[in-house]
Amino acid sequence: MKTIKAKTIHTILAIAVAAMLSTSCAHAAPAFEYKVVQLNPGRNGGLSAEQIETLLNQLAPDGWEFVEVTHYWSIIFKRKK
Secondary structure, three states: OHHHHHHHHHHHHHHHHHHHHHHHHHHHOOOEEEEEEEOOOOOOOOOOHHHHHHHHHHHHHHOOEEEEEOOOOEEEEEEEO
16 A cells, blocks of 8 residues: 555656646747748849848848758748747
8 A cells, every 4th residue: 555655656746847847948948030031043033142141141140040941942040039
């Protein structure tokens, strides 16, 4: 009987600690905002390499970080809120 109570108490404590840790971690995660810039490659539109470089240099001082270029030719940036 004591063994069952001890196991039950340990299980309850483990669940409580896990719940507390997951809650505190969720609040600690930084919130980001995102920006998407469409490259529009093609005959009549699109940005040149020089224009993309200028864009990157303009966004960097405001905290925007490059994330990726999607297969839809969009550049994705993020920064902390």
